[in-house]
Amino acid sequence: MSDERRGSGRSGDRGSGGAGRGGAGRRSGGGDRRRGTGGRPRPDRVSPARLVAFDVLAAVRESDAYANLLLPSRIERARLGAADAALATELTYGTLRLRGRYDAIVELAAGRPAGAVDPPVLDVLRLGAHQLLATRVPTHAAVNESVALARRVAPSAAGFVNAVLRAISRREADDWLDAIAERAGSPDEALAVVHSHPVWVVRALRGALEREGRADELVALLEADNASPRVNLAALPGLAPAPDDLGEPDLFSPTGLTAQDPLGIVADHDGRVRVQDEGSQLAALALSRVAPVRPGERWLDACSGPGGKTALLAAEALAGGATLVANEVVPARAELVRRAVAPVPLEVPVHVGDGRELDPAVLGAEGGFDRILLDAPCTGLGALRRRPEARWRKSPTDVAELTELQGELADAAFAALAPGGILAYVTCSPHTAETFGSLGGALARWGDAAEPLDTAAVVGGVARHPLDLAGDGRTVQLWPHRHGTDAMFIALVRKR
Numbered sequence: 001m002s003d004e005r006r007g008s009g010r011s012g013d014r015g016s017g018g019a020g021r022g023g024a025g026r027r028s029g030g031g032d033r034r035r036g037t038g039g040r041p042r043p044d045r046v047s048p049a050r051l052v053a054f055d056v057l058a059a060v061r062e063s064d065a066y067a068n069l070l071l072p073s074r075i076e077r078a079r080l081g082a083a084d085a086a087l088a089t090e091l092t093y094g095t096l097r098l099r100g101r102y103d104a105i106v107e108l109a110a111g112r113p114a115g116a117v118d119p120p121v122l123d124v125l126r127l128g129a130h131q132l133l134a135t136r137v138p139t140h141a142a143v144n145e146s147v148a149l150a151r152r153v154a155p156s157a158a159g160f161v162n163a164v165l166r167a168i169s170r171r172e173a174d175d176w177l178d179a180i181a182e183r184a185g186s187p188d189e190a191l192a193v194v195h196s197h198p199v200w201v202v203r204a205l206r207g208a209l210e211r212e213g214r215a216d217e218l219v220a221l222l223e224a225d226n227a228s229p230r231v232n233l234a235a236l237p238g239l240a241p242a243p244d245d246l247g248e249p250d251l252f253s254p255t256g257l258t259a260q261d262p263l264g265i266v267a268d269h270d271g272r273v274r275v276q277d278e279g280s281q282l283a284a285l286a287l288s289r290v291a292p293v294r295p296g297e298r299w300l301d302a303c304s305g306p307g308g309k310t311a312l313l314a315a316e317a318l319a320g321g322a323t324l325v326a327n328e329v330v331p332a333r334a335e336l337v338r339r340a341v342a343p344v345p346l347e348v349p350v351h352v353g354d355g356r357e358l359d360p361a362v363l364g365a366e367g368g369f370d371r372i373l374l375d376a377p378c379t380g381l382g383a384l385r386r387r388p389e390a391r392w393r394k395s396p397t398d399v400a401e402l403t404e405l406q407g408e409l410a411d412a413a414f415a416a417l418a419p420g421g422i423l424a425y426v427t428c429s430p431h432t433a434e435t436f437g438s439l440g441g442a443l444a445r446w447g448d449a450a451e452p453l454d455t456a457a458v459v460g461g462v463a464r465h466p467l468d469l470a471g472d473g474r475t476v477q478l479w480p481h482r483h484g485t486d487a488m489f490i491a492l493v494r495k496r
């Protein structure tokens, strides 16, 4: 079988190694000892980690919950220890990410379309398939616990679950990948089922890579989307210890690092060390470091919630003597921005308003802003590894709606710049409609008033090591598989 498919199997294994290695059997034993059964698993017992995972899958399915927000509270409520929490996380995220692959496998094993299986039963099967094909959970534990789970949530389907999972367990993961690829209607559909992305997303990602002449990186990108991202930190410059003093400095971001106990470090630094993707840091720093800061400069973060980049900009503004205002349309997200900037000893007013109606005078910058960050609302196709269910919730219709909004926000931000001011247009999507499409449309409208800057030179100057970038330098596209960051798109434009 092709390397790409074997590779995808390995990426599942990589993600699951930590959780799976502890062994569900061992964890079950611990649970059984607590229950005084002498370590022998009861046939109807479901481990707390699997119950938590199923619970989150059900909430994602039934009420559009976000797994990354819900899971921590469910883990806490179930009082899971570290090993069980790791297992619950792996089962939840892995199952959500690889849902498309598992549905195709279940269809073959069950001999019926996934859509014809009751949704809770399908979730049990997806969870079971993930344990069988992408973790080190022993086959008997994966099957028995799944059947026990089915008895709880859909008793009449327990026999069906048993039969389907036993069928799945009889073939290796690579054999299943061959089988679902062979059944696909086209090469794109084969990539989509094997790597568990919707077909339209596969095509959009290929389009973005083709623009760079790097279409051959598509499989690496799809695999990177299915791997768990590292927890990356930002140490606010001037307010927190330097990255080298806290852990392993990031390869590119001068404010970024990774560490053995990232959350412990965050807890110890009162909001001055934050969890933040390395690409997001580079996007904020591209604007704050595009030119030396003149004291008194006025900066705006136009779409700021939840405030990750605002906090970094605030630290940079403080160091350079600039002022910073934040804007956000969703009141609850504006509140998150207030919390994000609170540790920075700089007054950052956070306005709740539509970024399409920016009025510099109302925002305290008569005459316009000197620097504006427009981190535009987007499909988020560049952060799929971080938001496991997101790929199944988006559709091409979202792209059309968002590009219209992006164009309007870009026009309003450009109008709010002072002469000579600089706009950073940023998306966490590499979809060419949201990057070159939205930006290109705006540049055409702005005509000679806009001067695209050498963004690659700016980001290259900020980065600690050289970045492998494609294109003419006016824009920067970062990639999970190439840079280890979210797929952030950054373009700097000066108003003449």
Ligand SMILES: C[S@@+](CC[C@H](N)C(=O)[O-])C[C@H]1O[C@@H](n2cnc3c(N)ncnc32)[C@H](O)[C@@H]1O
Pocket (backbone or CB within 6 Å): 280, 302, 303, 304, 305, 306, 307, 308, 309, 310, 327, 328, 329, 330, 333, 353, 354, 355, 356, 375, 376, 377, 378, 428
């Ligand atoms: C990509 S996020 C920004 C992320 C942020 N820069 C950070 O690093 O934490 C885009 C934000 O734009 C907000 N938004 C969407 N439509 C908007 C509008 N019309 N005006 C202002 N903000 C908007 C969303 O609520 C969301 O919080």
